[in-house]
Amino acid sequence: MSNLARLFPLLDDVQLPDALPYAQMSEWELQFLYLLGRHHLTGADALVELGSGGGGSTYALALGLRENPRFDEGTGRLHAYDFFRVGKGTFASEKFFTSGAAPEDGNSFLDDFQTRLEPFLPFLEIHAGDIWRTSDPDDRTPIEFLHIDIAKTARVFRCVAERFLPRLRPGAVVLHQDFASPRLPWLHHSTGALLPYIEIAGPPIRSTLAFEVTRPLPEDVLRRIAEDAYTVDEKLELISAVQERVDRDHTGKVPFRPVLELAKAYVAHYDGQSERAWKIAEPLTTDAYLAETRADHFAQLRKAYEADRPAPSPAAPESRLRRLVRRAVRR
Known part of the structure; x- marks a missing residue:
């Protein structure tokens, strides 16, 4: 049994607050985040959430961390990345606003997010904006926990692959929240490429696949994932695995x-x-x-x-001789 599999039997006993911020995920996924924070993570390395949305997932994880005696709020850091606004290309919902709709004078729900997460702001670092701008390409700080709920496009996934996957070490936990989305196949074939170096926790929690890194991730594998350097046939084989x-x-x-x-x-x-x-x-x-x-x-x-599909070829015009033959036959 993997280290994470021991959390599955605890899911039914988790009681999250009724006033948990809105999240575009199931209650089981939120419960699993709480259990990770409460019973598994330490905060010794960076805790990273890519795609915090309205704050429901961040809140569940942070609540678990606060109740974890091994987590030091003075030194541990939970990093929350998101556009924190609605609009084209953000994949965000207006439900992330406290009122349930964007105000007429703006499209940012960052203030709403900060208000909801106020109890945890002392150990929460917020990175608002395009992840290519808000993440540091030179950051090599090890990551203990990586929640990926932001890779809705190949462009964003490349940033994740270049700047976050190389920072994973043995023992790191990764959650792919969109694993039930066929339109995001980069999540699936990249996981296939990582299979020799990870241990899948167990069955996915609704749409979320959880795994733990068990061996160092080779640089050449990470490079091929980031550069999308696998052929179509190779990708299909990786998904089959x-x-x-x-x-x-x-x-x-x-x-x-x-x-x-x-x-x-x-x-x-x-x-x-x-x-x-x-x-x-x-x-x-x-x-x-x-x-x-x-x-x-x-x-x-x-x-x-x-x-x-190629359009059918137009029928060739009937020749005069053929018309004469056809008439003769009819007689």
């Missing part, structure tokens, strides 16, 4: 093997191979879970496939 390790989530409701198969289709789709993408995706349309929850994914892939 993850499928062998991950089945359903801990509630039994999310079937990760077909979810990851659909992620393979997006690997091909992003590479411009629309026919190959649809060939992978079409058999999955009969999967009950995907048909109910990912209909828009199938529509997107089918549309791309049909748009790229």
